[in-house]
Amino acid sequence: MAWMRRKTLLAVALTSLGLLAPACGGGDGVDSDTPPDQDGPVIVPPTTSQLRIVQAAPGAPAMDVYLAGDATPVARAVAYGTTTSYLTREPANVTVELRPTGAAPDSAPVASMPVRLEAGTRWTVVAAGRFQATDSEAALRTVLLRDNPVPADQGQSRVRIVHAGSDVRDVGVDLGNDGSVEVASLSRFQNSGDEALVVPSGAALQVGLVTGGTDQVLTSFTVPALGSGTDTLLVLTGLWAEPARAGDSFSLLTAGRDGTLAILRQNPTLYVLNASPDAPPLDLFSSDRELTDALPYGALSSSLQVPPGTYVLDFFASTPGNARPADAPVATATTPVLVPGERYLMVATGYLSPPGPSASAFTLLPLTERFANDPTNLRLRWVHAASDTPTVDVGPLGSERRVLPDAPFLGVPFASATAQDGLPLPSGGTVTLGVVPSNDANRSPRATFKLTPQPDTRVFAVSTDLPGAAPGAWDLQLLLVDTSRTPWTVSAQPREP
Secondary structure (H helix, E strand, O other): OOOOOOOOHHHHHHHHHHHOEEEEOOOOOOOEEOOOOOOOOOOOOOEEEEEEEEOOOOOOEEEEEEOOOOOOEEEEEOOOOOOOOOOHHHHHOOOOOHEOOOOOOOOOEEEEEEEOOOOOEHHHHHHHEEEOOOOOOHHHHEEEEOOOOOOOOOOOEEEEEOOOOOOOOEEEEOOOOOOOEEOOOOOOOOOOOOOEEEEEEOOOOEEEEOOOOOOEEEEEEEHHHOOOOOEEEEEEEOOOOOOOOOOOEEEEEEEEOEEEEEEEEOEEEEEEOOOOOOOOOOEEEEEEEEEEEOOOOOOOOOOOOOOOOOOOEEEEOOOOOOOOOOOOOOOOEOOOOOOOEEEEEEEEEEEEEOOOOOOOEEEEEEEEOOOOOOOOOEEEEEEEEEOOOOOOEEEEEOOOOOEEEOOOOEEEEEEEOOOOOEEEEEEOOOOEEEEEEEEOOOOOOOOEEEEOOOOOOEEEEEEEEOOOOOOOOOOOOEEEOOOOOOOEEEEEEEOOO
């Protein structure tokens, strides 16, 4: 990032303030040769020290915080995601002890950290790791940071980063998410160092994470505008294995001077499916940024992670290169508001040139991935993207090979989808789904599809018209978008003869 720089020490000023004595710092609690960089007047009283706690251990109970030897906690019921206010203390060597709320003061602490509270210093203890973890490398622990006790310059904000994600190993940090990685490799339970990273204040900050030592993007976050002259602690926390929308998912906790500012979910992710039967391979642009290139019918884009918000998407017939074409797009659609922590399927469907009055024009169908967690079944959402097909009923065929009147999917119109949690279909066999017009009393299916449900699987079943199908022919296929693993995949399921 072009505007990144590191602060330099004013050795004479620091010496006159008595702040060059060695002190504990960094993620491993070892002594540091120099304190954090400082400019301007000291705001910690020069004869005292300050200490706070960040509870960033997912799954851990609320904690009471003690200083060893004291029977009364200095902070009570510090829950996951909480940052306490700074506690002012007289200089001393103390040991911070964490106990589940209500535990006896003389019981064994679940984590502890010695801190040398020197006059004029400020400290943060971060609780990280998994409570009662069986893996010792991911177990609950504390990380110690020596904070900068003076404000940043006006027009700037300082940030430091702590990696407290217990199931993610080394990551690189890209402030700005622009390809310039400021922290090349941040190991689990370590921090970015005493020397803060300086960013502009007053504008939202993109924070990208890459796989440690590579440029492979892992995820990204949007940090709201930081105040001028402030220090912000960015704590990677939560569990990567959990869905991004979950309360204990991998997240970014931001802490300011007076406590937690926010727990930020990962930026929204979307996939685009080209289900338009007469569309050419499509290039997709948002403003001048190309999101997908030459996406043919039936294909699913790669994972696209974007900052939260609403986007105008322009579809162009594919051309060489990645510059936005000068010609008008063949279609334009606007997304709903994309929310952090969510994953979306954007189905481009309908005809660019409808072949008849019953066929619908090109449209974008946005779907949020909200399947129920079901380890034993297939969860299936039916998506009606066959634009030359009327409102339908869909369900497993009965004994007479007809769609039953109480089929699970009734009255599904074009450009809509069934319930977000998905229909559970038991694994261990096959199921034949029939499709029939909702107003057809005969109930004999116009199209059937045979599926083999697998356990712990979550699928959008997108029904589409085949390219070149005659109007009203019910010449359909299913595009099965499997969201069970990342990245999502798509496969085509033809109708039965």
